[in-house]
Amino acid sequence: MGGLKLMRAPHDGDATFLSARGWAISGITLGFLTWQVIFMMIGGEWFGMWMSKQWYGLQTAFYFFVTFLLVLIYLVMADDENGRPATPHRTS
Numbered sequence: 001m002g003g004l005k006l007m008r009a010p011h012d013g014d015a016t017f018l019s020a021r022g023w024a025i026s027g028i029t030l031g032f033l034t035w036q037v038i039f040m041m042i043g044g045e046w047f048g049m050w051m052s053k054q055w056y057g058l059q060t061a062f063y064f065f066v067t068f069l070l071v072l073i074y075l076v077m078a079d080d081e082n083g084r085p086a087t088p089h090r091t092s
Contacts, residue, residue, distance in 0.1 A: 002027040025075050032068040035061050 002024030009017040039061035043049045 021075055025072065028068050028072045028075065032065065032072060035064045035068065040065060 002020065002022075005020035005023050006017075009020040039049075043061070
C-alpha cells in the first residue's frame, strides 16, 4: 500500500508524498520485523532451521531483511525543503 501511494504521490503534491512515505515506512518496518523475528530468530535459532538442508531459509530471509533495511534507511534520510528525500544536485 505504501509503495502504491509513493508511486502516485509525485503527481499529488508534497503533503500527499509525506503521508505516502509514512505508509511506506510503516509497511517496511513491519516487513523488517517479520523477517527478522519470525524467520531469522524463531525459525533459525529456536527451530534450528540452519541444521536442515531441505528447510534452510535463513539466507533467503537475510536477503529480504537487508533489502527492507536499505529501503527503510533511504526513506528516513534527511529531506530537502519540500519534504522529499534529498537528492544530489547535478553540476554541469
